[in-house]
Amino acid sequence: MKEDLLNLMKQRRTIYTLGKDVNFSEAELNQLITDVVKEAPSAFNSQTTRVVFTYGQAHEKVWDMTLAELKKVTPAEAFGNTEAKVNGAFKAGFGTMLWYTDMDKVKELEEGFPLYAENFYDWSEQHIGNAQFAAWTALAENGLGASLQHYNPLIDEAVKAEFDIPDNWRLRGEMPFGSVESTPDDKDYIDDGIRFKSFN
Template identity: 70%
Template sequence: MEDDDMETELLSLMKQRRSIYNLGKKVDQSQKDITAMLKDVIKESPSAFNSQTTRVVFAFGDAHEKVWDIVLDELKKVAPAEAFEGSKQKVEQQFKAGFGTILWFTDMDKVKELEDGFPLYADNFYDWSEQHIGNSQFAAWTALAENNLGASVQHYNPLIDESIAKAFDLPSSWRLRSEMPFGSIESTPDDKDYMDDEDRFKTID
């Protein structure tokens, strides 16, 4: 099959998906519609043994603001004063300014259940849970981009884990893996750089 015969709709969406740091609240879609779409996308994301180890919290409104207030509270405890001011500006202008936040978790009780149930593969299930959360994040991120919503993936865990769990009354088995603020796209990101194909790929006939 020639390259011109290949379908490229997915590739176009993948190119549209970028890390968007300047977010806003000018979103046309409702919270209900965004959440319903993301639930379907995440449910269709593949996982080893169909294990479905990823857990998600959709935070809007006051809950969204609370996530980033917690980040700032915890950062202030550990960051030097001069560094904290820069972090505060970044959090408030880039993440808290968005429309919502997706909190991504791995259910460690489910991972343990799989390890006990399939001892031959026990050493792999946590790695596979990371693959599932990666698949789910990419799918959700791309779906947001398809709907002209920007997002980025942040990693303030494990610094905020305990406070997030307490604030939102989450199960102790849910291990926070990342935070995805999203919203309207307020500025276009710079061009993306790519490493040389020769350093990245091998084709073997």
């Protein structure tokens, strides 16, 4: 049995030590992620996921805005550790992808297929998860690291204003990426007997 995909999946890890030593152009990375997101499956072929690519000053601005919002809600004595994490694990990377769901598209589907209306938002979450996994794995295949962060909704308004994000796009996650500066620890797994069942 072929295991090429499985081996790629094993390469995809959460990397918190990112750098800027990347040998691909921004255009090449954008095209790679665009292509894999387009191939990610979605219910009713709804294609509800949207991606904003940030590099250079725009990438750094994402994390500066994040720190500014975090400073408002983080106890002063804890902010130093928060600042170090954001600067070292996220801002230090080469770029950041902002992942959105187009809520107008979700609403259109809810109204167009009322029998399934209550499912379409859940299905949009499945789609964005599929797309994020595909993008993350494609980066790993090319020797790059990433992590998936969730500072939304804390940063939603600041990011929306800075990058002219449409009102109907809902921020669902931030994916900083770049060169892998150190390898992660081994991954732990829950016992298979707890997670899987098989019948015939």
